[in-house]
Amino acid sequence: MTLEPRLLEALATVQDPELRRPITELGMVESAFLTDGTAQVKVLLTIAACPMRSTIEADVTAALSTLPGVREVDLTLGVMSPEQRAELRESLVSRSIPFSDPASLTRVIAIASGKGGVGKSTLTANLACAMAADGLRVGLIDADVHGFSIPGLLGIPEARPTRVDEMILPPVAHGVKVISIGMFVPDNKPVIWRGPMLHRALEQFLTDVHFGDLDVLLLDLPPGTGDIAISVSQLLPGSELVVVTTPQAAAAQVAERAGSVAVQTGQKVVGVIENMSAMVMPDGSTLEVFGSGGGAELAGRLELVLGTKVPLLGQVPLDPWLRSGGDAGVPLVLSHPSSLAATSIVAMARALTHRPRGLAGMKLGVTPR
Numbered sequence: 287m288t289l290e291p292r293l294l295e296a297l298a299t300v301q302d303p304e305l306r307r308p309i310t311e312l313g314m315v316e317s318a319f320l321t322d323g324t325a326q327v328k329v330l331l332t333i334a335a336c337p338m339r340s341t342i343e344a345d346v347t348a349a350l351s352t353l354p355g356v357r358e359v360d361l362t363l364g365v366m367s368p369e370q371r372a373e374l375r376e377s378l379v380s381r382s383i384p385f386s387d388p389a390s391l392t393r394v395i396a397i398a399s400g401k402g403g404v405g406k407s408t409l410t411a412n413l414a415c416a417m418a419a420d421g422l423r424v425g426l427i428d429a430d431v432h433g434f435s436i437p438g439l440l441g442i443p444e445a446r447p448t449r450v451d452e453m454i455l456p457p458v459a460h461g462v463k464v465i466s467i468g469m470f471v472p473d474n475k476p477v478i479w480r481g482p483m484l485h486r487a488l489e490q491f492l493t494d495v496h497f498g499d500l501d502v503l504l505l506d507l508p509p510g511t512g513d514i515a516i517s518v519s520q521l522l523p524g525s526e527l528v529v530v531t532t533p534q535a536a537a538a539q540v541a542e543r544a545g546s547v548a549v550q551t552g553q554k555v556v557g558v559i560e561n562m563s564a565m566v567m568p569d570g571s572t573l574e575v576f577g578s579g580g581g582a583e584l585a586g587r588l589e590l591v592l593g594t595k596v597p598l599l600g601q602v603p604l605d606p607w608l609r610s611g612g613d614a615g616v617p618l619v620l621s622h623p624s625s626l627a628a629t630s631i632v633a634m635a636r637a638l639t640h641r642p643r644g645l646a647g648m649k650l651g652v653t654p655r
């Protein structure tokens with residue numbers, strides 16, 4: 287194996303698009319040497335059917351072409367042996383849940399609602415994209431097992447994760463790493479899963495899916511107070527909850543139950559989002575299709591039940607573009623960033639991610655003398 291330092295340095299700038307690590311760190315560069323102005327490089331793909339083959343090819347060629355003294359790039363693509371893959375897997379996969387480590391710096395935020403159809407998934411997809419557009423490394427788990435809709439909302443309804451042996455690499459949409467139960471169900475078939483199976487599925491997502499280092503992990507929970515909400519609190523004890531409701535008083539009452547689960551699970555409810563608030567009409571007037579005040583009412587009720595401050599994070603108006611953006615797979619925060627709904631979502635994404643971190647339970651890295 288020949289590895290010329292100058293070429294390696296350039297190759298270290300190339301990341302595997304799925305693993306998001308330099309190909310040099312992943313053991314993908316088998317040889318790299320320079321003869322008579324030709325950089326001769328062999329890169330090993332993790333699997334023969336690697337969907338990112340052409341991206342890797344282009345990135346490697348581009349990185350080497352700019353080097354002084356390199357006139358030509360002669361790139362050969364090979365495939366890792368099972369032993370090399372096993373070594374890679376060992377170096378990447380942790381058998382524990384990285385996000386439940388008290389020293390983890392990833393914020394885990396689960397988005398809950400009392401009932402279905404209040405826009406929880408639409409908001410989760412938009413919040414994730416807003417956070418990614420803000421430069422954060424974002425993961426999104428669609429844990430809405432019976433109504434998985436996140437892949438469609440992000441424009442990747444057919445995407446499937448890449449498997450490298452037992453390791454699962456999540457597809458990336460609009461800069462967000464996404465995994466959904468829907469990606470493991472053939473032909474959109476309905477899933478009838480009981481609690482223990484759901485728990486196991488979620489556990490597997492959290493251990494086997496290689497998200498890499500994340501700033502934020504969002505979870506789209508199923509509506510209501512079901513098994514998944516309990517599993518999330520057990521598997522991710524440091525996770526926080528955001529509760530979505532509509533302005534309707536009756537909806538706020540139902541949503542209170544979803545938020546009150548936090549009393550039993552010990553999770554922190556970091557805020558309430560009111561969705562489908564007053565719609566702005568073309569003449570500038572507003573129409574309160576679902577009434578008003580539900581978000582503030584829910585935040586107030588949860589403060590009483592939980593005994594902690596629960597802010598109303600924001601109100602998102604009814605906006606036909608929010609729906610059509612979801613149908614088209616391009617979330618509103620990307621397609622119409624200056625709309626009222628998008629600016630409200632972006633502000634909430636910032637508020638959620640720019641909060642100071644509590645140091646409770648964190649290792650401070652101080653060596654006792």
Ligand SMILES: Nc1ncnc2c1ncn2[C@@H]1O[C@H](COP(=O)(O)OP(=O)(O)OP(=O)(O)O)[C@@H](O)[C@H]1O
Pocket residue numbers: 399401402403404405406407408409430433435508509561562563602603604605606608609610612627
């Ligand atoms: N602010 C809004 N303005 C207009 N349409 C909206 C708004 N929020 C959500 N919608 C639309 O409402 C419908 C329900 O939204 P969504 O599927 O996100 O709800 P949900 O709470 O996740 O439902 P479930 O949990 O049952 O899957 C979708 O068609 C979505 O496009």
